[in-house]
Amino acid sequence: xxxxxxxxxxxxxxxxxxxxxxxxxxxxxxxxxxxxxxxxxxxxxxxxxxxxxxxxxxxxxxxxxxxxxxxxxxxxxxxxxxxxxxxxxxxxxxxxxxxxxxxxxxxxxxxxxxxxxxxxxxxxxxxxxxxxxxxxxxxxxxxxxxxxxxxxxxxxxxxxxxxxxxxxxxxxxxxxxxxxxxxxxxxxxxxxxxxxxxxxxxxxxxxxxxxxxxxxxxxxxxxxxxxxxxxxxxxxxxxxxxxxxxxxxxxxxxxxxxxxxxxxxxxxxxxxxxxxxxxxxxxxxxxxxxxxxxxxxxxxxxxxxxxxxxxxxxxxxxxxxxxxxxxxxxxxxxxxxxxxxxxxxxxxxxxxxxxxxxxxxxxxx
Numbered sequence: 001x002x003x004x005x006x007x008x009x010x011x012x013x014x015x016x017x018x019x020x021x022x023x024x025x026x027x028x029x030x031x032x033x034x035x036x037x038x039x040x041x042x043x044x045x046x047x048x049x050x051x052x053x054x055x056x057x058x059x060x061x062x063x064x065x066x067x068x069x070x071x072x073x074x075x076x077x078x079x080x081x082x083x084x085x086x087x088x089x090x091x092x093x094x095x096x097x098x099x100x101x102x103x104x105x106x107x108x109x110x111x112x113x114x115x116x117x118x119x120x121x122x123x124x125x126x127x128x129x130x131x132x133x134x135x136x137x138x139x140x141x142x143x144x145x146x147x148x149x150x151x152x153x154x155x156x157x158x159x160x161x162x163x164x165x166x167x168x169x170x171x172x173x174x175x176x177x178x179x180x181x182x183x184x185x186x187x188x189x190x191x192x193x194x195x196x197x198x199x200x201x202x203x204x205x206x207x208x209x210x211x212x213x214x215x216x217x218x219x220x221x222x223x224x225x226x227x228x229x230x231x232x233x234x235x236x237x238x239x240x241x242x243x244x245x246x247x248x249x250x251x252x253x254x255x256x257x258x259x260x261x262x263x264x265x266x267x268x269x270x271x272x273x274x275x276x277x278x279x280x281x282x283x284x285x286x287x288x289x290x291x292x293x294x295x296x297x298x299x300x301x302x303x304x305x306x307x308x309x310x311x312x313x314x315x316x317x318x319x320x321x322x323x324x325x326x327x328x329x330x331x332x333x334x335x336x337x338x339x340x341x342x343x344x345x346x347x348x349x350x351x352x353x354x355x356x357x358x359x360x361x362x363x364x365x
Contacts, residue, residue, distance in 0.1 A: 001353050002345055004308040006092040007187055009349045011194065014244055018194070021240035031236045033216075037254050038241040041199070043246055047166075048175040050201040052208035055234025056215050059162045059184020062198040063095030065232060066158055066180045067130070071099060072227055075156060079206035080129040082158075085115045086316060086334040093317045095182075096132070104128070105318060105326075111276040113137060113289070118314040122299035124149075130156045135174055137254075137312070138190070138286035139278065143169060143177040150178075151289055158182060161201075163286040165191045166253050169279070175201035185242055189250050190256070190286050197238040252347075256285035259346050259355050263288055266359045271342075272298075277325035287312055288360075291340040299342055305361040310343045 011018060025036055037055050044177025045053035056062050070076045078100040084092050086105035096103045106119040113136045120131060126163065131150055133141035141159075150157045157178030161167075164174045165183065185197035200211050210227075213220045218229025264274055273291040277283045288314060292298050302309050316338045318326040344358055 002307045002357065004310050004343070004345045005188055005285060006349055007192070007348055010192075010347060013349070014248065017244045018241055021244050025236045025240050028236070032233060034236050036239040036243065037234050040234070040243045040246070043243060044199060045201060047249070048173050048181070048201045050176050050181070051203040051205070052201065053213070054200045054202075054208055054211050056198045057232040057234065058196040059182060059186060059198040060091045060095060061185065061215065061230075061232040062200045063092065063132075063158065063160060064098050064181035065134060065211050065214050065230075066182055066200050066202075066207070067095055067099045067101060068214055069207055070130075070156060072210055072214070073206060076101065076129055078128065081125060081126060081127045082117075082130040082132050083120055083123050084132040085113075085119075085134055085136070086318060086331045087113060087313075087337050088136065088160070088317065089162075089313060090317045090320060090322070091162070091184075092134050093323075101130075102127070105329075105331065105334075107331055107344060108136075108161060108337070110333050110337065112139055112141075112278060113275075113337065114141040115146065116132075116138060117142055117149055120146065120149055124153055124155075128155060128315065130158055130310055131178075132158050132160060133178070134160040134162075135167060137275070137289050138163050138167060139176075139275075139283040140164060140167040140169050140174050142278075143172075143174075143298060147177060160242060162186075163189065164284055165189065165286075166249055167284045168281050173194055176203070180207060185238070190252055190284055191242065191245055193238045194241050195238055195243075197234050197242060199234065225227040253284045255350070256346055257283075259350050259352075260285040260288050262345075262352070262355050263344065263359065267362050269363050269365055271365065272362060285346060287343045288346045289341050289343050291337070292342065293340060294365075295340050295342050298362075302358075302361055305357075307358055307361055308345060311343060312343050 159178040159181040162184035185193040215232040218227030
């Protein structure tokens with residue numbers, strides 16, 4: 001069986017460095033808010049091209065704390081609207097509702113799966129305060145157009161970069177386009193920790209200080225709490241692991257692009273629609289997502305051919321039990337995508353023989 005993702009094999013590439021990093025933290029006797037976190041934050045901010053990177057516990061917290069910080073700084077109020085694409089993973093929505101803000105779901109571009117400036121324009125009201133573009137599957141959203149709209153309407157932009165580490169347009173990486181960028185380092189990401197981890201990037205000093213304090217019980221100084229904060233901190237061991245793997249992120253992206261290009265050039269089946277890439281640097285191929293009206297049947301067929309595929313995602317947020325008030329809404333593009341998308345295996349430890357087998361199976365379907 002060709003696995004969709006073999007994390008053990010991926011991390012085995014860096015095994016000696018990861019073990020050394022782990023031992024270094026254990027031997028230090030310092031496990032939170034230490035030098036490893038500082039080093040990773042510095043290196044990740046340099047990688048993204050931003051002034052700040054603030055380590056947090058996970059990607060959801062990265063989104064939630066940024067919106068919360070804007071509320072504490074007087075930029076947002078309860079009931080303000082946040083525009084986000086309807087086909088995103090539910091975490092993007094939960095961060096909005098957790099802050100008593102209103103998600104305004106809009107249809108995505110059916111070719112790129114991302115927000116379109118046209119749909120954003122249609123959704124802007126007098127209550128709109130934030131645009132939350134999700135760089136879904138690893139492709140950067142149309143940030144030039146989005147930032148122009150944000151400037152025109154005086155809106156904040158929070159990039160959801162959970163799947164797009166390293167994606168760039170015009171030489172600027174994700175996380176450096178908006179007023180802030182939220183990253184997840186969930187183990188399956190292109191830059192994955194060995195547990196949960198996340199970060200926020202920004203060039204705004206005041207926002208960075210507020211996020212850092214909010215994630216540390218609302219405290220900038222021990223035992224002095226300026227906010228009613230939470231506990232959301234990147235721990236030393238995960239930071240050390242991420243520092244190791246950050247060195248190899250560009251290589252991981254190149255490998256994913258190599259196999260994605262192989263798929264794009266060789267899959268030829270009129271039942272299957274291949275993903276659209278706006279330009280090579282804008283996509284880091286966290287996922288290679290095809291569309292087909294025969295999704296469930298193809299999924300079953302590929303398993304029979306020894307190929308594991310996954311569905312990202314089977315149910316859109318507005319159809320989830322968690323949001324019963326939305327269940328009767330109808331987003332035709334979003335719902336069509338959720339019925340048709342199928343993610344093919346692709347990662348840095350993939351090989352050409354595996355890729356050929358996948359292509360042959362799909363072409364013979």
